[in-house]
Amino acid sequence: MAVESAGCVCIPDVHNEELVAFVELRRRQMKLLSAELVQAEAMLLQRMKEREATLLDAGRYTVKLIPNIRYTYNMEAISRLREMVPQDEYSKAVTMEPKISKLGLNRLSKLGGEIKKIIDGAVKCVEGTPRLAIEERDSANS
DSSP states (O other), rough: OOOTTTEEOOOOOOOOHHHHHHHHHHHHHHHHHHHHHHHHHHHHHHHHTTTOEEEEETTEEEEEOOOOEEEEEEEEHHHHHGTTSSSSHHHHHTTTTTOOOHHHHHHHTTTTTHHHHHHHHHHEEOOOEEEEEEEEEOTTTO
């Protein structure tokens, strides 16, 4: 039903029933493709983990692991910084959502002493599942 022309996918003007059937078919296909993609990426990640590799040469493709790191914060400890550092600096590091700015905390940490101790004790690095970055090599370079 969809027609591709010059990189643009165009859906022809059809009756509602046909359009709804098309949407439902594509949803099922996307769900299946998504499940296949998740499984294939998990297989690649597992193979790289088994080899302790961060880079995989796969023929005309290069696969890199992109770390997925996030931080958790002990808000009770972070809030103690409010009385210890200038208010404008604290406001840049800790927003009212509360959302922590890792960059802002890194700046405050450079003040050293008790401030650095509080931040170091309050920030925990949590490593998630890495993402894959896949690049196709030029055919001339293969």
